[in-house]
Amino acid sequence: MTWLAAQPQGIPLPKPSELSAPHWEAAKNGELRVQRCENGHYVFIPLPACNYCWSTKLEWVKTSGKGTLYSMSIVYRPQTPAFQIPYVVGIMEMEEGWFIMSNVINAELENVKIGMPLKVTFTKMSDDIALPYFEPA
Amino acid sequence: MTKVNPLHGAAIVGVYNTKQGRLLEGETSQSLVLEATLGAIKDAGLTPKDIDGVISGGWGGVSGPGDMIRQLGSRPSWFGSGGADINGVMNAAMAIGMGLCETVVISSAQAGAYRDHSGTAPWVRPTNEFVECWGLFTAAEFALLAKRHMYKYGTKPEALAEVASAIRMNGSKNPGAVYYGREATPEDVLNSRMVADPFHLLDICTTTEGGAGMVLTSVEKAREMGIKPVYILGAAVEQQGAAYKEPPVWDKFGWSGRWGGKKMFEQAKMTTKDIDICEFYDNFSFDVIRLLEVYGFCGEGEGGDFVMGGRVRIDGELPVTTDGGLMSFSHPAMPQAMQRVISGVLQLQGRAVNQVKHKRVQNILTENYGGGALFTNQMIISNQPAQQ
Ligand SMILES: [Zn+2]
Numbered sequence: 001m002t003w004l005a006a007q008p009q010g011i012p013l014p015k016p017s018e019l020s021a022p023h024w025e026a027a028k029n030g031e032l033r034v035q036r037c038e039n040g041h042y043v044f045i046p047l048p049a050c051n052y053c054w055s056t057k058l059e060w061v062k063t064s065g066k067g068t069l070y071s072m073s074i075v076y077r078p079q080t081p082a083f084q085i086p087y088v089v090g091i092m093e094m095e096e097g098w099f100i101m102s103n104v105i106n107a108e109l110e111n112v113k114i115g116m117p118l119k120v121t122f123t124k125m126s127d128d129i130a131l132p133y134f135e136p137a
Numbered sequence: 138m139t140k141v142n143p144l145h146g147a148a149i150v151g152v153y154n155t156k157q158g159r160l161l162e163g164e165t166s167q168s169l170v171l172e173a174t175l176g177a178i179k180d181a182g183l184t185p186k187d188i189d190g191v192i193s194g195g196w197g198g199v200s201g202p203g204d205m206i207r208q209l210g211s212r213p214s215w216f217g218s219g220g221a222d223i224n225g226v227m228n229a230a231m232a233i234g235m236g237l238c239e240t241v242v243i244s245s246a247q248a249g250a251y252r253d254h255s256g257t258a259p260w261v262r263p264t265n266e267f268v269e270c271w272g273l274f275t276a277a278e279f280a281l282l283a284k285r286h287m288y289k290y291g292t293k294p295e296a297l298a299e300v301a302s303a304i305r306m307n308g309s310k311n312p313g314a315v316y317y318g319r320e321a322t323p324e325d326v327l328n329s330r331m332v333a334d335p336f337h338l339l340d341i342c343t344t345t346e347g348g349a350g351m352v353l354t355s356v357e358k359a360r361e362m363g364i365k366p367v368y369i370l371g372a373a374v375e376q377q378g379a380a381y382k383e384p385p386v387w388d389k390f391g392w393s394g395r396w397g398g399k400k401m402f403e404q405a406k407m408t409t410k411d412i413d414i415c416e417f418y419d420n421f422s423f424d425v426i427r428l429l430e431v432y433g434f435c436g437e438g439e440g441g442d443f444v445m446g447g448r449v450r451i452d453g454e455l456p457v458t459t460d461g462g463l464m465s466f467s468h469p470a471m472p473q474a475m476q477r478v479i480s481g482v483l484q485l486q487g488r489a490v491n492q493v494k495h496k497r498v499q500n501i502l503t504e505n506y507g508g509g510a511l512f513t514n515q516m517i518i519s520n521q522p523a524q525q
Binding site for chain 1: 255256257262264265266267268269270271272273274276277280281282284285288330331332333334335336379382383384385386387
């Protein structure tokens with residue numbers, strides 16, 4: 001069995017932009033926040049306007065952090081040597097109907113399957129960044 | 138109203154591949170792009186004085202068309218801002234078809250940009266803030282589409298391996314290929330080490346150095362040149378999102394290329410039945426399966442079964458990527474895109490190393506990039522002119 005854990009320090013970390021800063025600020029407080037427009041459409045990754053109704057009235061809302069594993073890849077050749085292998089790259093389909101990429105952790109590799117329920121879990125990587133990983137719900 | 142398709146006013150008249158290699162000692166991107174440019178002009182039987190349009194670029198020290206126009210003699214020239222890929226070939230053909238210029242050279246090359254192999258190649262490594270920290274690179278991005286397809290339709294790793302083996306066998310017989318002499322059976326593919334599940338090492342393209350060039354001219358001039366012109370019957374580019382930023386969700390992006398493909402077939406007045414060979418961009422084995430479904434060679438979810446039984450092998454019903462492709466021929470960061478077209482041109486002119494002889498070779502579907510990139514460009518080329 002192979003236990004999946006968060007990556008060690010030294011991996012490339014996000015450099016928040018003006019647009020994305022609220023997402024990463026919220027992550028430091030253990031919240032998964034994404035944009036939602038006035039008509040209820042979720043927008044991720046962030047944009048200046050909704051890509052469904054083009055409203056510019058977007059609010060960074062807290063989400064449940066719950067979803068299912070939509071697709072996955074077990075990676076054995078790291079992007080750079082900073083990453084420990086194996087790691088699981090996944091697309092999560094979130095309860096509210098939006099998608100996010102992340103890694104699945106706190107699980108046995110052999111038990112990670114498409115369709116499994118997951119929830120967000122944050123790992124502090126630096127003073128500025130906590131990463132939203134996903135673990136079995 | 139009858140639309141005049143400017144693509145039908147141009148023809149491909151010269152192609153050239155430099156030496157390709159994992160590492161080309163003593164070469165630079167600039168030395169290779171020059172060789173590629175002059176080589177393609179010579180292949181067409183022309184001289185730089187005949188050139189009045191340039192698309193040139195690449196990765197690592199190769200600058201844009203201005204420097205190449207100067208190199209060729211500083212004559213006033215049309216220039217294209219696109220890359221040396223299907224998009225570039227289209228742009229050149231449209232410029233010729235509109236009468237903005239008569240003869241265009243397209244070239245690109247790369248050497249020296251990727252010599253530290255402890256990480257993945259820089260051009261496969263997205264730096265977006267919602268991607269990079271998860272350890273993604275292009276193989277993992279495309280894997281996320283492949284895995285959903287396998288989950289949804291039951292596509293098997295053996296089908297992916299059959300595609301990779303078919304293309305690698307083509308490269309093994311091509312002396313110009315980086316992996317000339319290196320055969321791979323489906324079992325070899327399945328037994329190679331896993332890189333990003335479901336992709337084994339041999340499901341994935343190589344990374345190399347090399348250059349490529351092409352010359353297009355007007356159909357009128359091409360017919361006076363005493364060569365076998367290759368005509369562009371239809372083409373379309375299609376982009377659907379922000380590549381390597383947003384998640385490659387199969388249900389949103391899995392059919393990348395279908396919208397553009399339909400436009401391409403309409404221009405050519407053709408269906409998949411008219412296509413003799415597919416020169417697909419084989420960055421990952423799965424994308425060939427995806428493309429067969431995208432263009433309608435088979436139904437949705439049927440691509441895995443379609444490729445079995447030797448159908449896409451060089452002697453099969455629908456040979457795919459006959460020079461060995463990105464897996465075995467070369468993948469130098471930009472030239473591989475135009476090399477899909479070059480491989481088709483050589484087949485149509487009857488001078489390919491792995492010349493298809495067991496069936497008609499008249500219409501070839503060429504393609505660039507693919508699903509994980511959220512953009513797919515496609516072009517039908519032929520040794521017969523467009524029906525008017
Ligand atoms: Zn909206």
